[in-house]
Amino acid sequence: MTYPEVYILRHGQTAWNLEGRMQGELNSALTEQGKQEAARQGAILAQCDLTGFAFFTSPQGRAVQTAGIACAPLAEIIRTDDRLREIGVGDWSGLLRDTLPLPDAPDPFMAQYEIAPNGEGIAAVRTRCSSFLHDLKGPAVIVTHGVTGRTLREILAGPEAIKGTTIHGGQGCVYHLKNGSQNLLT
Template sequence: MPYPELYILRHGETIWNAEGRMQGALNSPLTERGKGHATKQAALLSDIDLTGFQILCSPQGRAFETASIALARKVPFIRTDDRLCEIGVGDWQGKLRHELQPDQPLDDGPDGPVGLYELAPNGEGFERLEARCLGFLSDLASPAVLVTHGITSRMLRSIIVGRGRSGVAEMPGGQGNIFHLKNGVQKQLG
């Protein structure tokens, strides 16, 4: 299915990201480094004409704080959508990643071991996250700038490039990044 042109931003580093904590629905504020990530996003977007683009953001504080910095010169207000929230991590919310004992080895990366998010007891899991993201994308009728979270961003981008939930772990990650998606092709800015 063809999707509108998108710019997908991941929030800047938070205190809990720096500590290696699972956030899920919980929140912690941006660090100074995280505010720097958002400032860099603003610079990357400064020369891009976003006329006609919707601006949609996760209502979670870390994403909204990032959007407020990154898009301050672009839009007078930011609309939120709950479907852009981070994947639910159930019983693991607030826990340090190194305290978790998954029963299988996991590859680590810039967002921690992505597979942990699939294993979280009482968590949302990739199947339900994929359904939520598909619903969101199906409702998009025009180009948009999305401000979201690490795993949710990966799922959205994996769907758009035709990989679905099986491609989430292979999507590039990291804090404070911007991905441009158009005609099923993903390009990282900066």
Template sequence: MSTRINAPELYILRHGETEWNAQNRMQGGLNSPLTETGRAQAARQAELLSHLSLDGFAGICSPQGRAVETAGIAVARHLLMIRTDDRLREIGVGEWQGRVRSDLRVDFPADDGPDGPVAYYAHAPGGEGFAALEARCRDFLADLTGPAVLVTHGITSRMLRMCLLGLGHNDLGGLPGGQGIIFHLKDGVQRQVG
């Protein structure tokens, strides 16, 4: 368990499916465009957000193309401005960027989940690792001054939510994920929207 961060009310969105997600490729710092399914997932997020009161909310997005494209579809019609913050980018996966998961040779348990085996992100050769990702997520959350809609990535979303819920790295794989999802976090409580 880690210390829970107290932050303003947040809606956290993961980008829609990309071409590389569909190919089961590790993206990390690289990028591929949204698929038709990914654009439909972002449109569904826009519909879900249309039923929420977002007065006073900021829009903050990862600078990576797949997140920016999702934010343009899902969030732009609801907020006057969306800014990017590099701290919301996806975890770096070093030598595994662009590689198909089935081609990776690993010697650790790798249970699969809706965003692929979370353990891959912790053990990627030359990757960022969970400790560094947690530090940048905590830094980002500490700088928030008001409620926000965040558009980010699968592992970064989990790490943000881990910090907000007071969980530990071993809990990341158990947190719900998937694309086109919105999580609402307020006062240390998480719920899925829609």
């Protein structure tokens, strides 16, 4: 399937990111560094021709806060879409990541999401990301989260788009995806 051109932003650093907590569907505010990362994303986007682009964000506070800093000067309307929320981590919400079991897997941190009790799981995230992209009618700027953004990028540009990336990265970055290819803008 051919998808419209998109820019994907992960929210800036939060207090819980700094502490190493699993956020999932819970929220914590952006740190000062997170606010600076969002401002940097806005500066990157300001250099792009976004004529005709729609703006979407996860409804979770950290993404909305990032969208407000990075996109509000550029967007007439920023719409929230529940399908862009972060993966649910069930009973592990709010817990310190380093106190939780870490599977023996090629990417143990992503595998951790699959074993979270009452968690959502990667397949469910993929389903809602695919639904969002299927409904996308034109080019868009998307503000989302680590796992959700990674999943969107994999759908749009294939497994090479996430090769070598980790769940801990991506804050302050802007990914440009067009015609099945991905570029990291800095």
